Amino acid sequence: MKILEVNAGPLTQFEVLDFLKSRGASSDPTRVIAPIAPSEFQVYDYLIQKAACNQTRESVKEFLKRCEKFDLAKAEKLNIIDIRPSSVVEIDPIIEECEKRMRSEVVHELVEMIAQVFPPVQMPDQEAAAEN
Known part of the structure; x- marks a missing residue:
């Protein structure tokens, strides 16, 4: 390499x-x-x-494109991609000074966008059980 x-x-x-x-x-x-x-x-x-x-290159690229309007730092974007928060409670510790930087509606919009772009976390064991 x-x-x-x-x-x-x-x-x-x-x-x-x-x-x-x-x-x-x-x-x-x-x-x-x-x-x-x-x-x-x-x-x-x-x-x-x-x-x-469960992520794909396309979903990561789409997330990065759609999150531009939220003015997030690179580290915040990286953590969101890695953690895939699904609620405001989970996203609050990821975004520095979240309450000061974003209104509540904007945070909810971000959480909804994350849910749309990234599929729910489903472990390989769950996928096999779902097929049976």
């Missing part, structure tokens, strides 16, 4: 998960064939249970 840009910035959990999948990480119990370190499998196992497992 060749480094294209040193310290390009923080990555979302989705980007890390996507990278690990591109290297061959999966839920395969044998994990013998993939050229991945055991620590990378641990990261994969962790991320596959988070909001990142």
Whole structure:
């Protein structure tokens, strides 16, 4: 692997998960064939249970485009993508001085937009149970 840009910035959990999948990480119990370190499998196992497992590049791009009007910092956007808050209570600690920066209606609008753009978090175990 060749480094294209040193310290390009923080990555979302989705980007890390996507990278690990591109290297061959999966839920395969044998994990013998993939050229991945055991620590990378641990990261994969962790991320596959988070909001990142249901996200797509398109949904992340759409979120970044639609959240421009909310004047969020890069770190706030990254945390929203990683955590996928689904209520005002969950979003308040993510946005610094939320009550001062945003009216209540705007925060509710942001939460609704997040719910529209990102699918609900559904773990792989839940998907298998839903199919049966």
